[in-house]
Amino acid sequence: MEKKYIMAMDQGTTSCRTILFDRRGNICSMAQKEFPQYYPQPGWVEHDPMEIWSSQLSVSTEAMSKIRVSPEEIAAIGITNQRETTIIWDKETGDPIYPAIVWQCRRTADMIEELRETGFDKTLWARTGLVPDAYFSGTKIKWILDHVEGARERAQKGELLFGTVDTWLIWNLTKGGVHVTDYTNASRTMLFDIRRLQWDEEILERFQIPMEMLPKVEPSSKIYGSAEVFGAPIPVSGAAGDQQAALFGQCCVQPGDVKNTYGTGCFLLMHTGDTPVQSRDGLLTTVCIDEKGCPAYALEGSVFVAGAAIQWLRDGLGVIEKASDSEICCRAVEDTGGTYLVPAFTGMGAPYWNQDARGIFVGLTRGVGKDHMVRAAVESLAYQVYDLIRTMEKEAQIDLRELRVDGGACANDFLMQFQADILEARVIRPKCIETTALGAAYLAGLAVGYWEDIEEIRKNWAVEARFDPKMETKRREDLLHGWERAVRTAVYWATEK
Numbered sequence: 001m002e003k004k005y006i007m008a009m010d011q012g013t014t015s016c017r018t019i020l021f022d023r024r025g026n027i028c029s030m031a032q033k034e035f036p037q038y039y040p041q042p043g044w045v046e047h048d049p050m051e052i053w054s055s056q057l058s059v060s061t062e063a064m065s066k067i068r069v070s071p072e073e074i075a076a077i078g079i080t081n082q083r084e085t086t087i088i089w090d091k092e093t094g095d096p097i098y099p100a101i102v103w104q105c106r107r108t109a110d111m112i113e114e115l116r117e118t119g120f121d122k123t124l125w126a127r128t129g130l131v132p133d134a135y136f137s138g139t140k141i142k143w144i145l146d147h148v149e150g151a152r153e154r155a156q157k158g159e160l161l162f163g164t165v166d167t168w169l170i171w172n173l174t175k176g177g178v179h180v181t182d183y184t185n186a187s188r189t190m191l192f193d194i195r196r197l198q199w200d201e202e203i204l205e206r207f208q209i210p211m212e213m214l215p216k217v218e219p220s221s222k223i224y225g226s227a228e229v230f231g232a233p234i235p236v237s238g239a240a241g242d243q244q245a246a247l248f249g250q251c252c253v254q255p256g257d258v259k260n261t262y263g264t265g266c267f268l269l270m271h272t273g274d275t276p277v278q279s280r281d282g283l284l285t286t287v288c289i290d291e292k293g294c295p296a297y298a299l300e301g302s303v304f305v306a307g308a309a310i311q312w313l314r315d316g317l318g319v320i321e322k323a324s325d326s327e328i329c330c331r332a333v334e335d336t337g338g339t340y341l342v343p344a345f346t347g348m349g350a351p352y353w354n355q356d357a358r359g360i361f362v363g364l365t366r367g368v369g370k371d372h373m374v375r376a377a378v379e380s381l382a383y384q385v386y387d388l389i390r391t392m393e394k395e396a397q398i399d400l401r402e403l404r405v406d407g408g409a410c411a412n413d414f415l416m417q418f419q420a421d422i423l424e425a426r427v428i429r430p431k432c433i434e435t436t437a438l439g440a441a442y443l444a445g446l447a448v449g450y451w452e453d454i455e456e457i458r459k460n461w462a463v464e465a466r467f468d469p470k471m472e473t474k475r476r477e478d479l480l481h482g483w484e485r486a487v488r489t490a491v492y493w494a495t496e497k
Helices: 049-066 109-118 122-127 136-149 151-156 165-174 202-205 244-250 307-319 326-330 372-395 413-423 433-446 456-461 473-495
Strands: 005-011 015-021 027-035 074-081 087-090 160-163 181-182 217-218 223-229 235-239 258-262 268-272 282-288 293-303 340-342 361-364 402-406 426-430 463-467
Touching: 005 049, 005 165, 005 426, 005 433, 015 049, 015 433, 027 049, 049 165, 074 244, 074 433, 087 136, 109 122, 109 136, 122 202, 122 307, 136 151, 136 202, 151 160, 160 165, 165 181, 165 223, 165 235, 165 258, 181 235, 217 413, 223 433, 235 244, 235 340, 235 433, 244 268, 244 282, 244 293, 258 372, 258 433, 268 282, 293 372, 307 326, 307 372, 326 372, 326 413, 340 372, 340 473, 361 473, 372 413, 372 473, 402 413, 413 426, 413 463, 413 473, 433 456
Parallel strands: 005 074, 074 235, 181 217, 258 402, 402 426
Antiparallel strands: 005 015, 015 027, 087 160, 223 235, 258 268, 268 293, 282 293, 340 361, 426 463
16 A cells, blocks of 8 residues: 555643644644643642643544555554653553653752752753753652652662653554654753763662663664554654754755744744854753764753743733734834833843842833734834844854744734844744654655655645845844843842842
8 A cells, every 4th residue: 555644743741742744844634632731849840741632642543544545555654742751651461650850840940950059060060961950850750769668679670661752652653662852852861971872870870770660772763663443553863952953844954944943932943063063042952853864962051941931911911802902003003112122021031040030021112002012022022033143153153044834823914024133143934843743754754765865855844924124223223222121131130138
């Protein structure tokens, strides 16, 4: 039977989704299902690993049934996933020994402070490329082994397995036959030496994590095993963390290629080639994927509050009814009336890294109305992306050629044009903005020969809209100067007690 489709499993923080793509990269079928979030204590976030698995299996079956696809028609399965979320389970039974500790969970923040006090944070930063934080998997594993009775001893005996969500799904798809992760997910654990491309023995010893429980690390595009849960075997041949999958889905495989995902926050990745760039301004050095599906390197920066600022206008202030109304407000006025919003609701990330900073409106006058304030909020997304890109350019010694965009807020034409104006660079929005799932599909398809090479995939990549800079230099410089003043004001608020 003809292999018509690639299945992409997109396992996110709040929902599981499966998309079936054809050879042209078109979406042929899609199914999605939310699953519960658990908050047992303030600052703690958990998932039920069995609910993740059952939800993902359910939507995969649904996507197939919607267009009456048999497993024999699916060439391969690719997986992309919420990164850093930590699961430990019994090797024999497959039962989790504790709920999944989600990347958002802050329960191990005290462990990070202890690492800083002893200076070991510098070792972690140098070897893993990560600014040590409770965000990553390492301290989550240690917490489970410390708090579940007998867990560390069982792990040392080889009775327990650890995995991020990709590993958990592959293990279940193969009915316990394969315990594997890919380089991109491994690089987000805070246990992986990104230069030697292997688990770091000294870090494992520091966290008291047995090597025996860790998965084998493989390229993002490789046949790992066969899914045995759909009635006929299907190769599982692609895996990547969500942001690296989106980078690949945007065909950003060369040094200097940059993509930004406009979601609740922003995730900006710049491909830096086969040499890791160690950031001095708080960016993360992480593993991404080259044009052959092999490990390469990227700089990553995060904007904590992007689309969340628009949600705040809607849900917190009630000044718009739906997110799409923000573009109407932006076009209703010529400018912000001199107003800026610094949306530091949860502190400020790179390149400022001030956790005490708080959101602030500046430049308010009697003439400022609702539309001006909405426009200031939308423009704040572009300013924050500008800050990250200029930092990346400086550290990587690579100039931005163009910015490829995806995520919900990239549908806002006003924002995309303003982004191009502030960056003085072209912004490109592809026809398919489901780039995370598409990246996972491409990785899986390359491994089984569904697509021959990256050049065939590039032919699928199509532009929906281009935004070229139009703003006069003087106006751009004035706007950026105002943004810099606004940021200094937010930092002053945080530091001047």
